[in-house]
Amino acid sequence: MSQQQGAATTVYCATAAELEGLGGMYFNNCCRCLPxxxxxxxxTAAALWELSHRLIQERAGSQAK
Structure with missing residues (x-):
């Protein structure tokens, strides 16, 4: 896969006029898909949030020392 192909969906989502003001959608190969x-x-979302929060707190605590 080329860099252009790898970036295509991100560039599309960032620049497509029809997506302006919208968010929270999942895209693959420039097409909206269901996750x-x-x-x-x-x-699963709650567990991931808690894990992320704990890891950030641990990291912040280790840097404060």
Missing amino acids: SQQAQDSA
Whole structure:
């Protein structure tokens, strides 16, 4: 895959006039798609949030010393 191909979806989402003001959507190969069932699971989202928060707190604590 070329760099241009790898960046195509990101560039499309950042510049497409029809997407202006919209967010929270999942795109693959410049097409809007539904995320996987796991990505839509609220329990998984909560667990990931808690893990991320804990890791940030641990990292911030280690840098404060």
